[in-house]
Amino acid sequence: MQKYEVMVIVQNDRASAEALAFTKEQVVKKINGLGGKVTFEDFWGERGFAYKIKGMKWGYYFVCQFDAEADVPKQLTKDWNITKGMVRFMISKVDKKAPAPISYADMQKNWVKQAQEADIAEIDEGVKVAAPAAPAAPKKDAVDKKLDAVLDSSSVSL
């Protein structure tokens, strides 16, 4: 038995609920039918592509992990290559070092957190840089006092 991960893009000519039903039928059921065991499922929903795929700009993403024998991925690729509505798919082995899978929603939350932390770090640095600039002002008083002293002294006649 080997751990695999599959990512599937479903065509965007249907509603979100239909796409979810499509993945359940074409992915989860087929894996179970071939003697595999699905351990993790995550439907991402609609997402834009980084470039056009078959003329489309977006599609529905679905990710799942499963345990299966070595010949199962071969049979799945044969099936999915001739399945309508399947834009693209990728089956990959799950690394032994890989941590437990997390959902796409959690991943997005992590990204927001990281961005916020980066912003805060920048603001802190800005405060540190801005603080020493303020105490430079009192020098003027010293100059004024010197001027007054010079003007008051009898050596200068106006």
Next chain:
Amino acid sequence: MPPRPKKFICPFKLQGITYIDYKDSHLLSQYVTYYRSIQSRYHTGVSLKMQKQLARAIKRARHMGLFASVRYEDVGTQQGAVSS
């Protein structure tokens, strides 16, 4: 003789990352150039072990449309959200 480049510490070692996931496009985006080619190890200081993982992750993300291999101005952004 020009000065030797600074010795880098692997940024993944500093962050405690031992595995790079191809779905984490936010992380991957930090290791590509403006034109979306993979940054060399010379510039980022990533260790050889992690650079191999990183390159594989970026190539997988490119295949699944999560990540662009070339920068185009009109075909949507890197993080997606082009849906209509």
